[in-house]
Amino acid sequence: ELTQVKFAKAKSIGEVGNAYYGQGNYPKALESQLRTLKLHEELKHEKGIGNTLGNIGNIYSDQKDYPKALEYFNKSLKVGRKLGNKHDMSIDLRNIATAYSHMGNNGKALEYSMLALVVSKELGNDLEIASNLSSVGSSIQNMADSALWKGQPYSELKGEYDKAMRYYLQSLKLNEDNGNLYGATFNLANIAGVYLAQKKYKEAEAYFLKALKIDSTLGSVKMIMHAHEGLSEVYFEKGDYKRSLEHFKLASYSKDSLFNEEKNKEITRHELNYEFEKKEIAQKAEQEKKEAVLQEDKKRQSILFWLIVSVALAIALIAIIVFRSLRVTRKQKQIIEQQKEIVEEKQREVLDSIRYAKRIQQSLLPTEKYIEKSLHRLKPSK
Numbered sequence: 001e002l003t004q005v006k007f008a009k010a011k012s013i014g015e016v017g018n019a020y021y022g023q024g025n026y027p028k029a030l031e032s033q034l035r036t037l038k039l040h041e042e043l044k045h046e047k048g049i050g051n052t053l054g055n056i057g058n059i060y061s062d063q064k065d066y067p068k069a070l071e072y073f074n075k076s077l078k079v080g081r082k083l084g085n086k087h088d089m090s091i092d093l094r095n096i097a098t099a100y101s102h103m104g105n106n107g108k109a110l111e112y113s114m115l116a117l118v119v120s121k122e123l124g125n126d127l128e129i130a131s132n133l134s135s136v137g138s139s140i141q142n143m144a145d146s147a148l149w150k151g152q153p154y155s156e157l158k159g160e161y162d163k164a165m166r167y168y169l170q171s172l173k174l175n176e177d178n179g180n181l182y183g184a185t186f187n188l189a190n191i192a193g194v195y196l197a198q199k200k201y202k203e204a205e206a207y208f209l210k211a212l213k214i215d216s217t218l219g220s221v222k223m224i225m226h227a228h229e230g231l232s233e234v235y236f237e238k239g240d241y242k243r244s245l246e247h248f249k250l251a252s253y254s255k256d257s258l259f260n261e262e263k264n265k266e267i268t269r270h271e272l273n274y275e276f277e278k279k280e281i282a283q284k285a286e287q288e289k290k291e292a293v294l295q296e297d298k299k300r301q302s303i304l305f306w307l308i309v310s311v312a313l314a315i316a317l318i319a320i321i322v323f324r325s326l327r328v329t330r331k332q333k334q335i336i337e338q339q340k341e342i343v344e345e346k347q348r349e350v351l352d353s354i355r356y357a358k359r360i361q362q363s364l365l366p367t368e369k370y371i372e373k374s375l376h377r378l379k380p381s382k
Contacts, residue, residue, distance in 0.1 A: 003043065010039035010048060014055070021059060030059050050079030050088055057095060066099045073099060090120040090128045094135050101142060110139035130174035130183055137167030137190060141197075148197065158198070165194045185214040185223055192230055196237075205234045225254035 017032030033056050040048035057072035077092035093116035101109035113135040120128035144160040168191045175183035192207035212227035228251035235244035 006039055006043055007045070010036050010043070010045075013039070014048075014052065017055065021055070021062075024062075026059050026063055030056065033059065046079055046083055047085065047088075050076050050083065050085070053079065054088070054092060054095065057099075061095070061099060061102075064102070066103050070096060070099045086119050086123040087125065087128070090116050090123060090125070090132065093119060094132055097135055097139065101139060106139055106143040106146060110136065110143065113139045126174050126178050127180060127183070130171045130178070130180065133167045133171035133174070134183070134187055134190065137164040137171065140164040140167065141190065141194060145197065154197070161194050161197055165191065168194065181214055181218060182220070185211045185218065185220070188214070189223065189226055189230065192234075196230065196234060199237070201234050201238050205231065205238075208234060221254055221257050225251050228254060 013032050014036040017029050017036060020026075020029035020032060033052055037049065037052040037056070040052055053072050053076035057069045057076060060066075060072060061069035073092050073095045077089060077096065080086075080088035080092055093112050097109045097112035097116060100106075100112060113132060117129070117132040117136055120132045140160055141164040144157045144164065147157055147160075148154060168187050172184060172187035172191065175181075175187060188207050188211035192204045192211060195201070195204035195207060208227050208230040212224065212231070215223040215227055228247045232244045232247035232251055235241070235247065
């Protein structure tokens with residue numbers, strides 16, 4: 001029963017953490033997820049541990065602390081492998097790939113994207129496969145874009161762009177078949193980006209416009225901004241500067257909206273962080289106060305303990321002295337009693353001797369009456 005209560009508590013705190021994460025309140029989200037992690041560890045609930053580690057990784061990733069995010073994603077992946085949970089493994093591998101991509105390590109990003117794709121195919125989950133196909137395509141395109149910006153000729157990179165395109169198209173089909181509009185618009189923008197790099201402006205324009213239409217339906221400001229930026233670049237390359245400027249302005253407008261939205265979120269985060277830190281400081285002060293009181297109590301108890309010990313030792317010492325004194329007094333009394341008995345015995349012996357001598361003397365000497373009678377006989381007659 002206690003285990004079930006703890007499971008319910010872990011689930012509840014985890015959901016609270018997810019809610020804070022959605023609000024952008026990362027300190028509170030992290031606090032909740034760490035509490036959830038502790039409960040799952042106490043319960044030895046491996047799946048709960050793995051999922052919570054992944055959630056913590058997402059919190060660090062959103063704060064752009066990618067090394068820390070990688071640490072938690074790898075821990076989560078280790079648990080997923082131990083349990084043989086391919087669904088969680090696929091997500092963890094893709095998250096690791098994304099973190100490496102943000103860190104500019106496109107080689108590692110591609111490696112983990114490919115691993116994620118293999119696992120998701122074994123799992124047979126279309127949406128997971130679509131996400132990982134897109135992730136592989138992005139890693140390949142990022143590597144090609146990086147090489148292109150460094151001056152490598154496009155002719156040497158054409159094969160890489162074609163490869164990225166194949167992955168994007170496969171991902172797009174799966175997302176469309178499963179009604180995943182967000183995944184589909186992401187694919188459309190990526191396909192348009194490849195066409196733009198290949199200087200196929202007509203195709204790039206068509207795909208950016210398709211993406212923009214879905215983005216507007218979804219209300220995704222960030223994706224709308226990217227679509228307008230792409231169209232602005234397409235029209236600029238085609239020499240249609242008027243339309244390029246129009247989309248540039250629309251992209252700037254979306255960017256301002258996004259900036260204000262992000263700014264408001266940031267302000268909210270700062271406010272929440274401030275409240276959290278203030279609460280944390282108050283809790284720390286309260287804890288320090290409690291610890292000071294506890295230390296004072298311990299000090300008093302220690303003094304009282306040693307005082308009791310000292311008094312007990314003093315009483316024991318006095319008792320020993322009194323006991324020894326009583327023993328000496330008792331012994332002395334015994335000696336005196338013995339001596340008194342000896343003296344009294346001697347006195348009795350002396351008195352007995354005197355009495356005995358007197359009896360002998362009386363027996364040897366004539367009595368007074370006898371002497372008087374004898375004297376009367378000796379007087380002369382007149």
